[in-house]
Amino acid sequence: xxxxxxxxxxxxxxxxxxxxxxxxxxxxxxxxxxxxxxxxxxxxxxxxxxxxxxxxxxxxxxxxxxxxxxxxxxxxxxxxxxxxxxxxxxxxxxxxxxxxx
Amino acid sequence: xxxxxxxxxxxxxxxxxxxxxxxxxxxxxxxxxxxxxxxxxxxxxxxxxxxxxxxxxxxxxxxxxxxxxxxxxxxxxxxxxxxxxxxxxxxxxxxxxxxxxxxxxxxxxxxxxxxxxxxxxxxxxxxxxxxxxxxxxxxxxxxxxxxxxxxxxxxxxxxxxxxxxxxxxxxxxxxxxxxxxxxxxxxxxxxxxxxxxxxxxxxxxxxxxxxxxxxxxxxxxxxxxxxxxxxxxxxxxxxxxxxxxxxxxxxxxxxxxxxxxxxxxxxxxxxxxxxxxxxxxxxxxxxxxxxxxxxxxxxxxxxxxxxxxxxxxxxxxxxxxxxxxxxxxxxxxxxxxxxx
Ligand SMILES: [Cu+2]
Numbered sequence: 001x002x003x004x005x006x007x008x009x010x011x012x013x014x015x016x017x018x019x020x021x022x023x024x025x026x027x028x029x030x031x032x033x034x035x036x037x038x039x040x041x042x043x044x045x046x047x048x049x050x051x052x053x054x055x056x057x058x059x060x061x062x063x064x065x066x067x068x069x070x071x072x073x074x075x076x077x078x079x080x081x082x083x084x085x086x087x088x089x090x091x092x093x094x095x096x097x098x099x100x101x
Numbered sequence: 102x103x104x105x106x107x108x109x110x111x112x113x114x115x116x117x118x119x120x121x122x123x124x125x126x127x128x129x130x131x132x133x134x135x136x137x138x139x140x141x142x143x144x145x146x147x148x149x150x151x152x153x154x155x156x157x158x159x160x161x162x163x164x165x166x167x168x169x170x171x172x173x174x175x176x177x178x179x180x181x182x183x184x185x186x187x188x189x190x191x192x193x194x195x196x197x198x199x200x201x202x203x204x205x206x207x208x209x210x211x212x213x214x215x216x217x218x219x220x221x222x223x224x225x226x227x228x229x230x231x232x233x234x235x236x237x238x239x240x241x242x243x244x245x246x247x248x249x250x251x252x253x254x255x256x257x258x259x260x261x262x263x264x265x266x267x268x269x270x271x272x273x274x275x276x277x278x279x280x281x282x283x284x285x286x287x288x289x290x291x292x293x294x295x296x297x298x299x300x301x302x303x304x305x306x307x308x309x310x311x312x313x314x315x316x317x318x319x320x321x322x323x324x325x326x327x328x329x330x331x332x333x334x335x336x337x338x339x340x341x342x343x344x345x346x347x348x349x350x351x352x353x354x355x356x357x358x359x360x361x362x363x364x365x366x367x368x369x370x371x372x373x374x375x376x377x378x379x380x381x382x383x384x385x386x387x388x389x390x391x392x393x394x395x396x397x398x399x400x401x402x403x404x405x406x407x408x409x410x411x412x413x414x415x416x417x418x419x420x421x422x423x424x425x426x427x428x429x430x431x432x433x434x435x436x437x438x439x440x441x
Contacts, residue, residue, distance in 0.1 A: 027320075027326060027328075049317070050317045050403075050404060050405045051403070051404045051405070053354045055352070055354075064352065064353070064354075066353060066354065067353075067354055067401075067404070069404060070404075089329070089352055089354040089355060090328050090329055090330065090354060090358075091326060091327070091328045092209065092210055092215065092327060092328075092329070093209065093326065093327050
């Protein structure tokens with residue numbers, strides 16, 4: 001019974017976890033501010049004709065997508081609540097503010 | 102009736118094209134404002150004090166080196182003598198080529214590897230660095246406090262704050278912020294004066310923004326977007342030689358990367374690159390448009406550094422364009438008398 005409940009909860013949470021597309025275009029993140037829920041995914045899309053590299057050094061949500069080629073997508077899952085900024089390792093003027101609830 | 106319609110349609114299209122033409126060029130125009138931090142607004146007193154400190158050789162241990170030794174106005178704000186690596190007190194040679202101080206006000210990362218953010222954070226580094234001015238601040242600050250002229254000038258610039266690390270850095274940064282580009286022939290062209298640059302340079306600009314791919318990184322009015330890249334100046338593994346931004350943090354994307362420098366006044370500031378290994382703009386262009394100095398086996402080379410198959414004529418055109426980014430020297434009197 002317990003197991004079934006757990007499975008159901010998991011199913012519900014994946015059902016409700018959303019994917020948010022962040023476009024990287026003209027050396028900016030679009031949008032550049034976003035509110036998400038823990039468990040949601042951020043999908044970084046590269047619409048520029050050159051590489052990007054989204055990352056955050058935030059302790060709870062640390063990730064580094066690595067050098068991302070033009071025309072590709074890469075996703076990360078939000079692990080913990082809090083606010084943090086995502087930068088591009090190649091273009092430090094690119095900034096995305098994330099609020100995770 | 103139809104004719105007038107057609108004509109007005111034509112006029113409308115013409116208007117649209119000319120609008121978009123000026124719109125396209127607007128990103129190349131120099132901004133009218135200099136960005137200033139809230140806690141260090143520019144004032145004439147701060148700029149004047151910073152200028153004296155910038156040119157004062159008493160800020161170095163040998164009494165012979167000032168900021169201007171390595172960032173001189175007559176040389177596009179790089180080394181007064183065209184050396185590949187910066188030469189500081191007693192002829193000591195540093196690890197890197199001196200970048201230009203021009204337009205650093207618009208940069209939000211300083212140094213080749215971006216390790217400082219603001220000009221205030223940057224300013225004290227070279228004073229203390231043993232290969233540059235080699236002057237510990239706990240020696241310099243008491244020394245400056247004994248110079249009556251400086252005590253008065255600091256008081257005027259930063260009333261009640263005294264001569265401290267903070268006010269020293271703030272004053273130097275204030276002067277540096279005023280070091281911005283003057284109007285170059287390219288600026289006149291961008292504003293609509295079709296005859297300000299040669300046809301060769303115009304074709305060079307087209308290549309720069311198109312086939313040659315320079316605009317991927319040397320973008321915007323300052324001809325840099327502030328981005329970091331490994332352009333393949335070194336072969337294979339760097340073996341700790343020039344790890345660039347990787348020294349700031351060992352992030353894979355930072356292996357051997359350096360900041361994209363401005364190309365304004367670039368004709369004045371040879372030799373080029375962080376290692377000063379290249380003397381001419383032709384050679385620099387051939388490297389950037391030819392897939393790097395080494396085409397094979399360069400770890401973490403930028404995806405934008407590929408062979409663009411430029412002919413020699415095309416390289417010459419790009420170089421002719423870069424020469425149009427040279428403006429007249431800034432209106433500046435280099436101080437010869439210093440506070441006593
Ligand atoms: Cu980027």
